[in-house]
Amino acid sequence: MFEKVNIFWFRRDLRLDDNIGFLEALKDDLPVLPIFIFDSEILDKLPENDARLSFIHETLQNISKELQDNHNSSIAFFHDKPLEVFKELIEDYDVRKVYTNRDYEPYARERDESIKKLLEDNAIEFKTYKDQVIFEKSEIVKSDGNPYVVYTPYKNRWKEEFDRSKLKIHHTNPYLNNLIKNIQLPNLSLSDIGFKKSLIKVSDYLVTPSLIDNYEDMRNFPAKKNGTSGLGPHLRFGTVSVRKMIKKAIAEKNEVFWSELIWREFFMQILWHFPHTNKKAFRPKYDRIEWRNNEKEFEAWKNGKTGYPLVDAGMRQLNETGCMHNRVRMLVASFLCKHLLIDWRWGESYFAEKLLDYDMSANVGNWQWAAGSGVDAAPYFRIFNPTTQITKFDKNHEYIKTWIKDINELTYPHPIVDHKEARERCLKIYKEAVS
Structure with missing residues (x-):
């Protein structure tokens, strides 16, 4: 008899805390199998010493170790096309639901549609959540329903719609014991997936009150030490949550820093509405x-x-x-x-x-x-x-x-x-x- 499980699929959300899809999976009534797929469709196009892949791998290994040390669990790693991985998972487990956070890029949308169809054909729910942005898709549009294509009106509407009283951090720690207990889940080294460790490192981000206070004066001068936050890779791969960063911007009352985070969402909704661009x-x-x-x-x-x-x-x-x-x-x-x-x-x-x-x-x-x-x-x-x-x-x-x-x-x-x-x-x- 196969074990009944729900799956959480890590993607652009490489963190345990304030991870909405992960929390929703943990709050359900079945043990959660966390997975990460090193997507061969993407990896095949990368150089063997790609620094981003080294960062992703190291981050995931650290998360997996934390789960192992504190919750007798870990992450199951796979290297293949996602559709093939899910076919394998369906054979190995009695999967009831798959949870993940939404991704808005053209390839991700096509991938998720194919996964959704496979799961539905096997009577498995595919549950997706908004996590990497405050507003997504058509949540910020003009009164006629058309998307904004100029930043300033978009930003103004974004701020009108934003309710800071509803901005909450989604803590997962109370639920982490709901993870599947470790039964030798598959792990992968960089060499297992055909890569080498890069000499280029992703630096830690720096979002201090001092940086935010001086952001407008410092950000345009490339020689300035600590003039920028270094948040880019961490927001991209989800090692930090956007909600926590918005909270910091609000706390320090810095409109410029806040606006930079809104720019990110502006471009995301442009790509969503105009994927051909x-x-x-x-x-x-x-x-x-x-x-x-x-x-x-x-x-x-x-x-x-x-x-x-x-x-x-x-x-x-x-x-x-x-x-x-x-x-x-x-x-x-x-x-x-x-x-x-x-x-x-x-x-x-x-x-x-x-x-x-x-x-x-x-x-x-x-x-x-x-x-x-x-x-x-x-x-x-x-x-x-x-x-x-x-x-x-x-x-x-x-x-x-x-x-x-x-x-x-x-x-x-x-x-x-x-x-x-x-x-x-x-x-x-x-x-x-x-x-």
Whole structure:
């Protein structure tokens, strides 16, 4: 006789506390089998030393050890296509319900539909919950039901709808003994799934009252120590809950920090309503741009060898650490699209490969903003001057010197393009495409 269980499927929620779907599973009347699937559909596209995968694996092992030490349980690990894993689980257990938190990316939506059908065909409930956002899907829309495509009205409506008195933290600790007791659940090392431990580490996040208080003054200067929170990867993989971060923003009464968290949800709802934007311009006429797509110049950009120090510092920081300051991200993206006339999708794909905090909705949204093709986008004639940006944001060259060791050497390249000529060329090409 198979054991009756409910399953909780960890995904973008790699934490025990304040995890809504996990709590709902634990409160049910059957023991909970927690699982994580190293999805081969995703992993097959990653380099063998991917830093994000190392972070995910280490985080899950720590969670599993905590469950083992304190609750005689653990997480069951699998490496396969999710549909195949669930077929196996259905054969091995008498599964009654599967709990998970919702994911809004196009691939995740297709995956979950196929899982839902399989489970329904086997009389198993598939229960999903809102966890990684405060508002999802169509919860914040215009009065006519259409989605917002400009940030400020979205933010204003978000705040109108937000009721801080209902913002609660969902503590799971009282229910953790409802987990299935350890019966040698499958574990996997990095090598078991074909990967190696990365030398690049995800740093801890820093969200102190001091950081939040000074956030507006410090966040635009990439050389400032502790000027940004480092929250990106932790929100992306759910090692921290968004509700706890919103509570901190409210407690410190910092509108700018709060607004950054709302930006994240704005881009998520854009991708939900317009899933094609991960591949196509939100403004279709921008897909008429005749990109130059010079591969040699793309390599120079990727390797931080454009001859423009702030651009190069950003790219070298990205390649060495998996991080890049947000102000610099805007510049390097603009430079690629407008100075070099290289398709924003090339840059988006490279960031997807390198960024520790890669999140499709924000990455696509920001790249389309830089290219002028997205929602609430910078107008195409707004072209950052990569030299004057230094004067504004790194006037003492602290950030540049940190990442470009050869800045004063003969080895540092000359600019691969003249700013004035590139600007004029960009204006001409864009105008021809969008007029």
